[in-house]
């Protein structure tokens with residue numbers, strides 16, 4: 157409807173080969189004073205990146221001017237993690253110039269893939285949470301929605317993982333060492349953020365009480381903006397990441413280099429842990445830093461529009477991705493009250509209308525808490541405001557709800573500040589990330605809040621950017637889809653459904669099989685290059701890729717592998733189709749148990765892979781340094797997707813969606829989005845096993861699980877567990893004992909032994925099924941055809957309509973191309 161204001165061109169035909177080469181040549185000359193023919197890959201990558209940025213910068217400017225001119229309501233997605241991976245090919249795809257660039261480079265005998273490999277992964281996140289934020293950024297821009305990211309520009313991303321003697325070793329990720337071609341530093345948009353000091357109230361000249369702060373530490377927050385290029389729609393949104401600097405006016409105030417260093421290093425490292433909020437001062441300061449800077453810049457923008465305050469919630473939505481940015485709530489209150497003299501009542505009304513919150517976990521120990529003393533000392537004004545929010549909450553609920561319920565839901569309890577409680581009380585929407593997860597929030601984890609604010613709770617099942625996870629990472633499959641169902645799926649993932657018409661078409665099934673085979677051969681080559689292990693590309697590629705965590709149960713996978721190993725050793729004729737078990741996983745550096753599991757998987761791999769009697773039947777590959785780029789290599793080659801977390805523990809999962817989209821068949825518990833995958837493909841096209849969430853809760857209730865009993869009565873479990881401590885697996889004396897203790901002495905917190913038989917039975921069925929190639933291919937096709945429902949485009953549209961109340965800028969621009 158705004159088409160008349162600005163016509164933004166996008167998509168194919170944006171630039172010709174000739175124009176592109178001219179621009180590239182100019183950039184190589186200007187940047188390096190050489191010719192394209194003489195440039196190294198590194199130089200060419202940076203020149204190409206600069207060229208591409210030059211192509212979308214006009215659209216970036218136009219998009220922004222348009223939002224401003226139309227005063228469109230915008231959403232700001234606050235996330236302490238973003239995990240975009242590499243941006244070159246994704247930008248090229250979204251600009252519609254992937255092929256033009258590929259062909260242009262080919263004229264110089266340069267392979268685009270080689271240039272793309274030069275780019276360092278932007279890994280400013282641990283796993284699913286950060287990747288979701290990046291899929292959403294892509295989807296928001298691609299859906300033409302006015303939305304921006306707000307986060308931290310860590311100098312070092314998630315650590316690089318290596319294996320030494322089977323142990324995880326962590327190396328710093330110096331992703332910025334050669335510079336970052338995509339970012340733009342905006343000094344003019346820098347703001348100050350205040351920490352510590354003494355805060356008290358004092359009457360001002362107009363008689364009102366004002367806040368006085370003394371002895372604060374003032375830091376400079378400098379934004380670096382990265383364009384989020386929409387898919388063939390001419391829209392470029394902004395991901396704004398903040399970096400700390402020490403303002404020159406403050407230089408003289410530090411008592412020592414050490415003291416200065418703490419502040420200087422505020423945005424140096426990403427906390428390499430995605431489940432436990434460690435009581436670290438720097439982490440809390442990081443949270444406030446990007447929240448305060450982000451809210452200040454939003455308010456600065458709003459002031460430009462010259463509206464009265466009550467319009468704020470018509471122009472701005474702020475989303476809190478997990479609790480790390482929950483200080484958005486008191487910070488917006490502070491700015492409105494302290495800087496603009498808005499009353500508490502109005503500030504509170506606006507704040508709760510503007511804010512919305514996504515919960516990502518149901519594990520109580522992972523819910524974020526901060527000690528009050530820390531908040532009081534390092535963020536005294538935040539503490540005051542949180543305390544007042546808490547006080548007013550208690551007062552407003554008294555007489556309506558019983559005292560015990562109010563106590564259980566208030567923000568400050570004992571010596572702790574409960575960030576999820578703050579996020580729920582201070583916002584208008586709380587959502588879970590899969591149906592089961594949202595139901596569990598209402599029924600168990602946040603049940604108290606659900607009785608108080610039932611209307612605030614809703615579900616938004618996660619989704620993925622099909623562009624990255626299919627169009628970019630799996631070109632062979634994409635081509636088969638184009639040939640079979642046309643290209644509409646590239647814009648509308650729901651159209652993958654058209655593939656259902658071909659489920660009995662032997663030619664299509666054969667083409668799909670070929671595409672898969674090509675990707676498996678590529679991965680086999682990569683495996684050999686990086687690990688030296690030679691795998692048979694016609695074996696079943698069985699994949700479990702995700703953070704290493706006890707609840708995700710990589711160990712259950714390993715127990716099954718050991719069962720197979722012993723079976724083959726005893727009976728070399730056993731009917732086991734050759735299988736390659738592929739793992740990718742980082743463990744948090746402080747998570748000893750997870751690191752022990754890595755060590756044990758590596759030692760079992762070493763044992764099995766070198767056992768002559770096993771040959772091709774069983775191979776175990778643990779690829780180091782799992783990240784977005786590695787995921788893009790593994791997923792297209794997967795036959796089997798392992799999604800075997802203990803039911804109720806995985807909020808949603810997204811690797812399950814990526815793998816399904818690429819034709820892998822899922823073996824899964826009824827956890828997170830696996831439930832919705834089962835509903836989408838039907839029971840016959842997925843291998844479901846294990847305890848249900850209700851059965852898990854019944855065990856908690858009745859306290860009647862005995863892992864030792866399983867061990868004593870199940871001879872296979874007995875045999876497999878003994879192998880951890882009887883020397884059958886070399887070099888794991890300590891780790892083997894630790895693992896057996898976790899299962900027997902500490903009664904197997906995640907019910908691995910309880911689910912073991914059911915898992916093995918499902919694996920046996922799968923093993924049989926794979927041997928009927930036509931049946932397997934059909935099953936794979938049905939998974940691809942039904943994966944469109946897990947599109948991040950669809951998910952962000954639901955957020956836009958139900959939570960943020962924002963509208964697309966140019967609906968259907970691509971159709972008018």
Ligand SMILES: *Cc1c(COP(=O)(O)O)cnc(C)c1O
Nearest residue numbers: 283284702783784787809810811
């Ligand atoms: C998708 C993705 C994840 C999330 O995986 P889950 O299995 O859903 O936990 C983590 N890390 C990377 C690099 C990913 O691409």
